[in-house]
Amino acid sequence: xxxxxxxxxxxxxxxxxxxxxxxxxxxxxxxxxxxxxxxxxxxxxxxxxxxxxxxxxxxxxxxxxxxxxxxxxxxxxxxxxxxxxxxxxxxxxxxxxx
Amino acid sequence: xxxxxxxxxxxxxxxxxxxxxxxxxxxxxxxxxxxxxxxxxxxxxxxxxxxxxxxxxxxxxxxxxxxxxxxxxxxxxxxxxxxxxxxxxxxxxxxxxxxxxxxxxxxxxxxxxxxxxxxxxxxxxxxxxxxxxxxxxxxxxxxxxxxxxxxxxxxxxxxxxxxxxxxxxxxxxxxxxxxxxxxxxxxxxxxxxxxxxxxxxxxxxxxxxxxxxxxxxxxxxxxxxxxxxxxxxxxxxxxxxxxxxxxxxxxxxxxxxxxxxxxxxxxxxxxxxxxxxxxxxxxxxxxxxxxxxxxxxxxxxxxxxxxxxxxxxxxxxxxxxxxxxxxxxxxxxxxxxxxxxxxxxxxxxxxxxxxxxxxxxxxxxxxxxxxxxxxxxxxxxxxxxxxxxxxxxxxxxxxxxxxxxxxxxxxxxxxxxxxxxxxxxxxxxxxxxxxxxxxxxxxxxxxxxxxxxxxxxxxxxxx
Numbered sequence: 169x170x171x172x173x174x175x176x177x178x179x180x181x182x183x184x185x186x187x188x189x190x191x192x193x194x195x196x197x198x199x200x201x202x203x204x205x206x207x208x209x210x211x212x213x214x215x216x217x218x219x220x221x222x223x224x225x226x227x228x229x230x231x232x233x234x235x236x237x238x239x240x241x242x243x244x245x246x247x248x249x250x251x252x253x254x255x256x257x258x259x260x261x262x263x264x265x266x
Numbered sequence: 267x268x269x270x271x272x273x274x275x276x277x278x279x280x281x282x283x284x285x286x287x288x289x290x291x292x293x294x295x296x297x298x299x300x301x302x303x304x305x306x307x308x309x310x311x312x313x314x315x316x317x318x319x320x321x322x323x324x325x326x327x328x329x330x331x332x333x334x335x336x337x338x339x340x341x342x343x344x345x346x347x348x349x350x351x352x353x354x355x356x357x358x359x360x361x362x363x364x365x366x367x368x369x370x371x372x373x374x375x376x377x378x379x380x381x382x383x384x385x386x387x388x389x390x391x392x393x394x395x396x397x398x399x400x401x402x403x404x405x406x407x408x409x410x411x412x413x414x415x416x417x418x419x420x421x422x423x424x425x426x427x428x429x430x431x432x433x434x435x436x437x438x439x440x441x442x443x444x445x446x447x448x449x450x451x452x453x454x455x456x457x458x459x460x461x462x463x464x465x466x467x468x469x470x471x472x473x474x475x476x477x478x479x480x481x482x483x484x485x486x487x488x489x490x491x492x493x494x495x496x497x498x499x500x501x502x503x504x505x506x507x508x509x510x511x512x513x514x515x516x517x518x519x520x521x522x523x524x525x526x527x528x529x530x531x532x533x534x535x536x537x538x539x540x541x542x543x544x545x546x547x548x549x550x551x552x553x554x555x556x557x558x559x560x561x562x563x564x565x566x567x568x569x570x571x572x573x574x575x576x577x578x579x580x581x582x583x584x585x586x587x588x589x590x591x592x593x594x595x596x597x598x599x600x601x602x603x604x605x606x607x608x609x610x611x612x613x614x615x616x617x618x619x620x621x622x623x624x625x626x627x628x629x630x631x632x633x634x635x636x637x638x639x640x641x642x643x644x645x646x647x648x649x650x651x652x653x654x655x656x657x658x659x660x661x662x663x664x665x666x667x668x669x670x671x672x673x674x675x676x677x678x679x680x681x682x683x684x685x686x687x688x689x690x691x692x693x694x695x696x697x698x699x700x701x702x703x704x705x706x707x708x709x710x711x712x713x714x715x716x717x718x719x720x721x722x723x724x725x726x727x728x729x
């Protein structure tokens with residue numbers, strides 16, 4: 169566990185820095201779709217819930233896991249759908265207007 | 267054994283690819299031109315990660331997984347189809363769902379592992395359920411306020427901060443005790459329960475205008491709780507996704523608080539709306555100049571440069587499509603029309619851009635505050651639709667004003683200022699706006715949608 173922990177902390181630290189650098193460059197124009205996209209990506213927590221349900225260790229864990237999968241999946245699907253709808257709306261005037 | 271190890275490696279490689287796709291996905295969000303590739307990358311990463319997880323050796327039962335995935339999809343699709351004005355509450359709701367997932371998994375993991383939970387594991391597990399719990403209820407409260415199921419005004423009572431502080435101390439204290447004595451199972455429901463209560467209490471005193479900051483902050487918490495879950499499950503994919511989401515939320519919160527000249531603590535513990543009520547009461551009626559749609563149309567068509575300043579009031583009046591018609595009519599006459607977007611316009615970061623994009627206004631006409639502020643002195647007409655506090659010059663000059671120091675759009679430097687407003691009532695923060703009493707300001711009283719429609723008719727009728 170301790171060596172895993174150190175690895176995990178390194179991963180977290182590096183990912184946080186990448187996050188800051190990448191997101192700093194996102195145009196304020198797209199902050200709303202950015203938030204709905206990160207929301208969808210964050211719902212990757214669904215993998216933890218899937219393992220919980222699939223391993224069938226206790227009824228209690230399975231019930232909580234099923235609710236968790238439903239909640240996270242609705243974020244994945246809803247997040248991608250709405251982000252896509254929003255981004256489709258962003259059009260530039262350059263091709264048609266001077 | 268070797269075969270087991272082999273498939274395990276394949277799954278880890280799949281997670282690695284998914285992590286890279288997630289980072290690329292966010293990177294491509296930097297510009298509208300590439301943003302849709304970003305969604306595709308995210309979707310592929312997500313499908314890979316879920317598919318890879320289903321291949322895992324430990325998974326013996328698929329029935330409930332499939333049922334839950336189908337159910338979640340069934341809920342997700344309608345949540346993805348909501349109106350653009352409802353995006354803030356949808357976002358808050360999805361923070362709640364994400365946090366719910368994390369909290370439930372954390373709770374299940376605790377009871378599966380207890381009482382042999384190593385100290386480090388218990389610490390991250392506590393972080394997971396505390397952050398998850400308060401984000402869950404806090405986001406539900408935020409969604410309720412945005413949907414106007416709950417009152418939007420701040421709800422405050424005496425000793426509020428003390429109560430919150432005490433509750434927070436009790437949860438963290440119990441969590442620390444659990445770390446040291448993981449066999450004290452009965453404390454766990456207490457930790458989760460109080461976290462849920464804290465979430466409610468933290469968001470109750472926050473008013474509508476502070477929602478952009480709160481949503482961003484909750485976004486950050488949701489990400490951090492997912493990262494904590496990654497530590498518990500030793501899943502690097504989850505740690506990465508959580509860290510990306512956490513940093514994204516944090517950056518947005520910082521941008522939002524700067525745009526309101528407030529600190530996090532001030533937003534969370536300040537209860538903004540209270541102070542200004544008295545400030546308004548002291549104001550007496552001052553003379554203003556008003557104009558009709560005909561007069562407004564005449565001034566606008568004579569202008570060379572027009573800057574439209576949209577606020578949340580425009581969205582409430584559903585006026586964005588009329589504003590688009592106004593944009594078209596003026597552009598046809600050769601008037602240069604641009605839109606000035608304050609960072610906190612709307613109910614969440616970037617909300618106004620989405621609302622205008624939905625009305626088919628080209629995004630290269632939407633200009634950020636820093637960029638457009640220098641242009642106001644050369645602007646013939648600044649037309650303000652449903653915005654108030656973000657145009658209030660008192661933020662620059664009046665030290666006693668509650669919004670003093672907040673960066674604003676310098677509309678008062680334009681040659682003519684026009685303000686579409688229902689009446690002389692103050693904005694969300696309840697602060698009087700000296701802009702309305704300037705000689706160069708014309709008040710256009712009426713419903714935003716009807717008034718803009720009236721201007722458009724005049725512009726069309728003239729030629």
